[in-house]
Amino acid sequence: MVNEQEKNSIKLEYEIIKDDFSRAGEASSNIKKVLRQLGIDSKAIKKIAIVTYEAEMNIVIHSEGGKITVLISPNAVEIVARDNGPGIKNIDKAMEEGYSTASNKVRELGFGAGMGLPNIKRYSDEFHIESKIGEFTILKMKIYIQEEV
C-alpha cells in the first residue's frame, strides 16, 4: 500500500561501492543536480549535498558497500544511507568530533578527520543512527525545505 506521503514524493536510489574512490561523490552530485532542477531552496540543497556526500564517503571508506535512498517531498528531503556492515562498535565515540578509525590511505584523500558523522548531524534537521555489529549501519536524515521566496 502506498501512503499519501510517498505518492507525492520523488525517490532516488544509488548503489555505493566499497573502496571505489574514483566514483565516490557521484551519487551526491546527481542528487544535488536533481534538487536544483526541482527548484529547491539553495540553502537546503547545500545542507542535503553535504549530508549525502559525507554519508556516501562513509560507505565507500568504512563499509562493505551500501545504498543511499533519497525521498523528496514538498516539505522535506529524507535521506537513508544503509550499508552492509561491519557496523559501528561505539556509536557515541563515532559521533565525537575528531574520533576516526580511518586508514592512512583515506587520510591522504583528505578524509578520516573524524568529522563525518558530526557534520551529518549538524546539517540535518532530524538525525537517527542505528548499527548492528557484523550486519549494518543505517543513517536516517531529514532536512526541511522551504519554498524559494
Added chain:
Amino acid sequence: MKITKIMELLNAECLVGENLLDMEVDQAFGCDLMSDVLAFINGKTLLLTGLTNLQVIRTAEMTDINTVVFVRGKKPVKEAIELAKKNNMILLSTNHILYTACGILYANGLKGIPSRGGA
C-alpha cells in the same frame, strides 16, 4: 576580491576556467582536510589546498566553492581537472606554500571565514 587580483598577488597560473576570471570571492579557507571544508564553509569562498585528488573537486562542488588554489606548486590529477571543467570551476596553481599564500591574501584584505565560535 576578484580572481584576477588573486592570481596577480599569488603569481598563480590558471589551470581551468580562464573565461571565468572576472568572478569574485568574499572570503577564504586554507585546508587539506576535506571534512573540515564541509564543516566550515559558507558563502562565496576561495579554497586554498595542497590536496590534489578528485575529492577536492567533489567537496568544492558540494559546498558551492567555485575557485580552488593549489599551493606548493601542486597540480590536480587529470580526472580532477576534467570534473572541474564540467562544473565550471576555476583552478589556480601557485608556488607559494599554504601559509604564505594565505598571508598574502589576508594582508591584501581577503578575510578568512568566520570561526564557529564567532572569534
